[in-house]
Amino acid sequence: MSDLSLRLRDALDRSAAGASTVALTAAVERLSDRYRSVRPAGAPILAGPAEVLAYAVYRMPATYAAVRLALLQGVRAGLGPISSVADLGGGTGAAVWAAAEALPDVRAATVLEQVAAARDLGRAIAAEDLGETSWRDWRVGEPVPSADLVSAAYVLSELSEEQQTRLVADAMAAAGAAVLVVEPGTPDGHRRVLAARELLLAAGWRVLAPCPHALACPLADADWCHFAARVNRSALHRRVKSAELSHEDEKFSYVLAVRRSTRQDLGDGARDARSIVRGGRVVRHPLKRKGLVELQLCRPDGTAGREVVSKRHGAAYKAARDVAWGDTWPPAAD
Ligand SMILES: C[S@@+](CC[C@H](N)C(=O)[O-])C[C@H]1O[C@@H](n2cnc3c(N)ncnc32)[C@H](O)[C@@H]1O
Structure with missing residues (x-):
C-alpha cells in the first residue's frame, strides 16, 4: 500500500472512532441500495452526516484506488506536469487524495461539492495529510475554477443527460490541460464515459488514456471497457461492509483527455516521444x-x-x- 493510502486509512479510522458500527453498516447498506439503482438524484443522496461518514468509510478507498490508477495510466501515456486540480462533485475528496499520490507536481486542489457535511468531513480527513486544498459549495452549472486538471469521479450517474453534458463542457472550459471522467466499471458507466469521450473529441481534445485511438470504441456494443484497482480493506472497511476478504477489486471506466497544443499534448511529462502510448x-x-x-x-x-x-x-x-x-x-x- 502506498504511503498516502495508509494515511487515508488512518484518517478514516480516526473519523469513524466513536461512531456506532451498527448505524454505519445500516447507512452503507442504504447507500449501496440507492447507488445500485442508477438514476438522477432529485435531492442529495449524501443526505446528512451519517450518510457522509458511511460513504467516506466504504467508498473513499475504492474511489482513491480507481482515480489513482487512471491517473497513473495517464502519466504512463505521456500526461505532463499537473500543478492544480479541481474535482467536481468531489464528495469527501477521494480524487484529490489520488491526485496528490499519482501526480507529484500537484500544489493546489479544489473540491467542489454541494453537500456541506461532505465538505466538512473531507476537510477534516485531509487536514494533516493533503497540501493546499480548498472546499467549495458547487452544483452543476455553477462556475468552475480554472485548474490544470479538472476531474469528476462517480458523479455523472447522479445527473440528468443534460447536466452530464454541461458538466463535461464546463470541465473542458476550466481545464488548462486535462479532463478526467471516472465512472463505475459497468455497461452503463462505460456508456456515460463514452458520451463524455465524444464531447471531448468533438471539441478537439486528444484522448490520452485508456483508448489508443480516437476512433469509435470497439467495445461499445457487445462488451464494455473497464479496469480494476486493488483496494486493501481496513478492519473498519470490512466491518461496515460485513465483508471477510482483506481486499476488493474496484471496477471502473474512465477517460483522460488533454487539450491539444499544450505541453500535455506534446507529452511533456516525458519529452521523449517514445513514452507516449x-x-x-x-x-x-x-x-x-x-x-x-x-x-x-x-x-x-x-x-x-x-x-x-x-x-x-x-x-x-x-x-x-x-x-x-x-x-x-x-x-x-x-
Ligand atoms: C457518488 S458521489 C461521488 C463523490 C466523489 N466524487 C467520490 O467519488 O468519492 C456523487 C457526488 O456527486 C454530487 N452531485 C450529485 N448531483 C450533483 C449536482 N447536481 N451538482 C453537483 N454535484 C452533484 C454529490 O453531492 C456527490 O458528492
Whole structure:
C-alpha cells in the first residue's frame, strides 16, 4: 500500500472512532441500495452526516484506488506536469487524495461539492495529510475554477443527460490541460464515459488514456471497457461492509483527455516521444498459462481482439508475463 493510502486509512479510522458500527453498516447498506439503482438524484443522496461518514468509510478507498490508477495510466501515456486540480462533485475528496499520490507536481486542489457535511468531513480527513486544498459549495452549472486538471469521479450517474453534458463542457472550459471522467466499471458507466469521450473529441481534445485511438470504441456494443484497482480493506472497511476478504477489486471506466497544443499534448511529462502510448491497451486480465499469455487488446487501428504471446516470441513473452490488465501492449520502451 502506498504511503498516502495508509494515511487515508488512518484518517478514516480516526473519523469513524466513536461512531456506532451498527448505524454505519445500516447507512452503507442504504447507500449501496440507492447507488445500485442508477438514476438522477432529485435531492442529495449524501443526505446528512451519517450518510457522509458511511460513504467516506466504504467508498473513499475504492474511489482513491480507481482515480489513482487512471491517473497513473495517464502519466504512463505521456500526461505532463499537473500543478492544480479541481474535482467536481468531489464528495469527501477521494480524487484529490489520488491526485496528490499519482501526480507529484500537484500544489493546489479544489473540491467542489454541494453537500456541506461532505465538505466538512473531507476537510477534516485531509487536514494533516493533503497540501493546499480548498472546499467549495458547487452544483452543476455553477462556475468552475480554472485548474490544470479538472476531474469528476462517480458523479455523472447522479445527473440528468443534460447536466452530464454541461458538466463535461464546463470541465473542458476550466481545464488548462486535462479532463478526467471516472465512472463505475459497468455497461452503463462505460456508456456515460463514452458520451463524455465524444464531447471531448468533438471539441478537439486528444484522448490520452485508456483508448489508443480516437476512433469509435470497439467495445461499445457487445462488451464494455473497464479496469480494476486493488483496494486493501481496513478492519473498519470490512466491518461496515460485513465483508471477510482483506481486499476488493474496484471496477471502473474512465477517460483522460488533454487539450491539444499544450505541453500535455506534446507529452511533456516525458519529452521523449517514445513514452507516449503507441501500442494497444490490455482490456482484460491476461490469461497466463504454461508457455503462453493470452491478451485481450484494444488496438490503435480501432479494433479489439485477442493476441497470444508464446515462448517462441522470446523477449515479448517475458514482457507479457509481467503485463497487467490496463497496461499498454507492447510496453513503452524505456
Ligand atoms: C457518488 S458521489 C461521488 C463523490 C466523489 N466524487 C467520490 O467519488 O468519492 C456523487 C457526488 O456527486 C454530487 N452531485 C450529485 N448531483 C450533483 C449536482 N447536481 N451538482 C453537483 N454535484 C452533484 C454529490 O453531492 C456527490 O458528492
